[in-house]
Amino acid sequence: MNLLAYDFVQRALLAAFVTGLAAPAVGTYLVQRRQALMGDGIGHVAVTGVAVGLFTGSSPTIAAVVVAVLAAVLIEIVRDRGAASGDVALALLFYGGIAGGVLITGLAGQNVATLNTYLFGSITTVAVGDLWVTSALAVVVVACAVGLAPRLFAVTQDPEFARVAGLRVRAYGLLVAVLAAVTVTVAMRTVGLLLVSALMVVPVATAQQLTRTFRDTLLVAMVLGTAASVGGVLVSTTVDVAPGATIVLLALAGFALAFPVGAWARRQRRRAEPFQPVADPFDLADPHTVEEHDHLHGPECGHPAVLHDDHVDYIHDGHRHAPHGAHYDEH
Amino acid sequence: MLTKGSGAVSTPSTPTAVLAMRGGCVELGGRPVLRGVDLTVTERELVAILGANGSGKSTLVRALLGLLTLQRGEVELFGSPVGRFRQWRRIGYVPQRTSAGAGVPASVREVVATGRLAARPPLRPMRSSDREHVRAAIEAVGLTDRARDSVASLSGGQQQRVLIARALAGDPDLLVLDEPTAGVDLTHQEALAEVVGRLVDRGRTIVLVAHDMGPLEPLIARTVVMRDGRVAYDGPPLPAFQHTPHHHHPHDDSRRPDSPHRVELGTPIDRPIEGGRPR
Ligand SMILES: Nc1ncnc2c1ncn2[C@@H]1O[C@H](COP(=O)(O)OP(=O)(O)OP(=O)(O)O)[C@@H](O)[C@H]1O
Numbered sequence: 001m002n003l004l005a006y007d008f009v010q011r012a013l014l015a016a017f018v019t020g021l022a023a024p025a026v027g028t029y030l031v032q033r034r035q036a037l038m039g040d041g042i043g044h045v046a047v048t049g050v051a052v053g054l055f056t057g058s059s060p061t062i063a064a065v066v067v068a069v070l071a072a073v074l075i076e077i078v079r080d081r082g083a084a085s086g087d088v089a090l091a092l093l094f095y096g097g098i099a100g101g102v103l104i105t106g107l108a109g110q111n112v113a114t115l116n117t118y119l120f121g122s123i124t125t126v127a128v129g130d131l132w133v134t135s136a137l138a139v140v141v142v143a144c145a146v147g148l149a150p151r152l153f154a155v156t157q158d159p160e161f162a163r164v165a166g167l168r169v170r171a172y173g174l175l176v177a178v179l180a181a182v183t184v185t186v187a188m189r190t191v192g193l194l195l196v197s198a199l200m201v202v203p204v205a206t207a208q209q210l211t212r213t214f215r216d217t218l219l220v221a222m223v224l225g226t227a228a229s230v231g232g233v234l235v236s237t238t239v240d241v242a243p244g245a246t247i248v249l250l251a252l253a254g255f256a257l258a259f260p261v262g263a264w265a266r267r268q269r270r271r272a273e274p275f276q277p278v279a280d281p282f283d284l285a286d287p288h289t290v291e292e293h294d295h296l297h298g299p300e301c302g303h304p305a306v307l308h309d310d311h312v313d314y315i316h317d318g319h320r321h322a323p324h325g326a327h328y329d330e331h
Numbered sequence: 332m333l334t335k336g337s338g339a340v341s342t343p344s345t346p347t348a349v350l351a352m353r354g355g356c357v358e359l360g361g362r363p364v365l366r367g368v369d370l371t372v373t374e375r376e377l378v379a380i381l382g383a384n385g386s387g388k389s390t391l392v393r394a395l396l397g398l399l400t401l402q403r404g405e406v407e408l409f410g411s412p413v414g415r416f417r418q419w420r421r422i423g424y425v426p427q428r429t430s431a432g433a434g435v436p437a438s439v440r441e442v443v444a445t446g447r448l449a450a451r452p453p454l455r456p457m458r459s460s461d462r463e464h465v466r467a468a469i470e471a472v473g474l475t476d477r478a479r480d481s482v483a484s485l486s487g488g489q490q491q492r493v494l495i496a497r498a499l500a501g502d503p504d505l506l507v508l509d510e511p512t513a514g515v516d517l518t519h520q521e522a523l524a525e526v527v528g529r530l531v532d533r534g535r536t537i538v539l540v541a542h543d544m545g546p547l548e549p550l551i552a553r554t555v556v557m558r559d560g561r562v563a564y565d566g567p568p569l570p571a572f573q574h575t576p577h578h579h580h581p582h583d584d585s586r587r588p589d590s591p592h593r594v595e596l597g598t599p600i601d602r603p604i605e606g607g608r609p610r
C-alpha cells in the first residue's frame with residue numbers, strides 16, 4: 001500500500017511539518033517566561049472559536065485565530081498587571097472557553113465527532129484552503145520566533161534589563177502571546193487543541209537536556225518537534241487513531257530517551273568542576289553583617305555570653321559579638 | 332537627534348547633569364518608599380549610594396532609570412525627561428541580584444550579548460564590533476573560560492559577574508550598579524574596581540549602590556546615604572561609612588584575628604557566664 005500517494009496524506013504531512021517547526025519555536029519563549037501551560041489555556045479558549053465558525057458556517061480556522069488572539073491578548077494584560085486574582089481569572093476563561101465551545105457546537109447541530117477532529121487532530125480533514133492559511137501563518141510565526149530571537153530572548157530573560165536597553169518590553173510580550181495564539185490554531189488540525197501545548201513544551205524540555213545555549217535549545221526543539229509531528233502523522237495513517245495522540249506520545253518518548261543522557265552529562269560536568277574552596281568560617285576578617293543575626297542576643301538566646309571589661313560579648317559563628325546601642329561591635 | 336558621545340553641549344564650567352531627580356516620591360504597595368528625593372549626578376562623577384536594607388536604594392535607582400513611575404517629582408536622564416528619553420544605549424544597568432538563569436538554558440555569552448541590543452538595529456546580526464565588546468566584557472569579569480557554559484551552571488558570584496559584563500558590553504556613558512559585588516570574591520572585586528577606574532578615567536559616569544565599598548573605596552569621592560526613603564547625607568565619604576563594624580571602645584583597636592586583643596574563652600576577664608546570663 002502506498003498511503004503517501006493520497007492527497008490528504010500529503011496535506012496532513014505538510015501541515016504536520018509546519019506545525020512541528022512553529023510550536024516548539026514559540027514554546028521556547030513560553031518556557032523561558034515560565035508559562036508552559038499558556039498554550040493549553042489558549043487551546044481551550046480556541047474551542048469556542050471553532051464552534052463559532054461551525055455555528056455561523058464560516059471558516060472554523062479563521063474564527064479560531066480571532067478568538068485565540070483575543071484570549072492571548074487578555075491573558076497578557078492580566079499577566080502584565082500582575083494581579084493576584086489573575087490566576088483564577090485565567091482558569092475561568094479557560095473553562096468557559098471549552099464549555100462554551102461544546103455548547104455552541106451542539107447548538108450548531110454538529111455532532112461531537114466534528115468537534116473531536118479539532119480537539120485531537122485529524123489527518124483526513126485538512127482541506128486545501130486550510131492548508132494554505134495554516135502554512136502561511138506558520139511561516140510568519142517561525143520567521144518572528146527565529147528572526148527576532150535576540151530581542152525576544154532579552155525581553156523574556158530579564159524584562160527590567162531589557163527596558164533599560166530601550167526595548168519595548170510590553171510590545172514584545174504581546175507579540176509572544178499573539179504568536180502563541182496563532183500557533184495554537186496552526187496546530188489545531190494536526191495535534192488538536194487539547195494537546196497542542198504538549199508539542200510546544202515537550203520538545204523544549206527534551207532539548208534542554210542536551211543543550212547549554214538558548215540558540216541551540218530553540219533549534220534542537222524545532223527539529224525534535226518536526227520529527228515528532230511528522231512521525232506522529234505517519235503512524236496515525238497506519239493505525240487508525242487521532243494524530244494528536246501519536247504525535248504527543250512520540251515527543252514524550254524523545255524526552256524519555258534524552259533525560260538519562262542529560263542527567264549523565266550534567267553529572268560529568270559537575271565532576272569536572274574544580275573543587276571550590278570554602279571560606280574559613282572562623283576568619284574574623286570576613287565581613288559580618290547585621291542581616292546574619294536573626295535575633296537580638298540576650299540572656300535567653302542560648303549563645304555563650306562572655307563578660308568583657310564593662311560589657312558582655314555573645315559568641316556565635318566564630319566571633320564575639322557585642323551589642324552596643326542600636327548596632328553591634330566585634331571584639 | 333543627539334548621537335552617542337556628542338551628548339549635550341558641555342562646558343567645563345557647568346558640568347552636564349547626567350541624572351537628575353527633583354522631589355522624587357515613589358509608592359510601592361501603597362507605602363511611600365521614596366519621600367522627596369533630590370539628587371543630581373553630573374558627568375564624570377562616581378557616586379556611591381549607601382544605606383541600610385530597605386532604605387530605598389534600589390527603589391531610587393529604579394526610579395532614576397524609569398523602571399518605576401514617580402508619584403510626585405521628576406527625573407531627567409542626560410537632560411531629557413525620562414519618559415521621552417531614547418538614547419538607552421548610553422546607559423548600562425546591573426540590577427540587584429536577579430538570578431541570571433531562567434527557564435531555558437542560556438550561555439554566558441548569550442546573556443552578555445543582550446547588553447549590545449540597545450546599540451543594534453533589530454533583525455541585524457551582530458557586527459564584529461559587537462562581538463568584540465562582548466568578548467572584552469566577559470574578559471573584564473574573568474569569565475572567558477566559562478563563556479560557552481550555561482549561566483545556570485555558574486555559582487552565585489559568577490552569575491553576578493555575568494550581569495556586570497552584560498552592562499559593560501554596551502560600553503555605556505552612564506553605568507548604574509545595584510550592589511554589583513554582592514557575593515563576588517575579593518579578587519574579582521579588585522578586577523571590577525580596576526574596570527570602574529578605567530571607565531572613570533575615560534570620562535564615564537558611575538552610580539554604585541553598595542553596602543561594602545571594598546576595593547572600590549579609594550575611587551569614591553561622593554557618597555549619598557539613604558535613610559527611610561530620604562537622602563540623609565550627600566557629600567564626601569565619612570569615615571564611619573567606610574568601616575561598617577566600627578569601634579567605640581578604647582580597648583578595641585582591631586578586630587583582625589591576629590590582633591593581640593583577641594581574647595580566648597577562659598581567660599580571666601572573659602570567663603563564660605553560667606547559663607549565658609551576665610552578672
Ligand atoms: N514591590 C514592592 N512592593 C511593596 N514594597 C516594596 C516593593 N519593593 C520594595 N518595597 C519596599 O520598599 C522599601 C525599599 O526597598 P529597596 O529595595 O529600595 O531597599 P534597598 O535600600 O535597596 O535595600 P537592600 O539593601 O536590601 O537592597 C523596602 O521597605 C521594601 O519593603
Ligand SMILES: [Mg+2]
Binds near residue numbers: 388389390427
Ligand atoms: Mg536594594
Ligand SMILES: [Zn+2]
Binds near residue numbers: 295297298302303314
Ligand atoms: Zn544570640
Ligand SMILES: [Zn+2]
Binds near residue numbers: 288293316319320321
Ligand atoms: Zn555577630
Ligand SMILES: [Zn+2]
Binds near residue numbers: 308313331
Ligand atoms: Zn568586648
Ligand SMILES: [Zn+2]
Binds near residue numbers: 324327328329579
Ligand atoms: Zn559601637
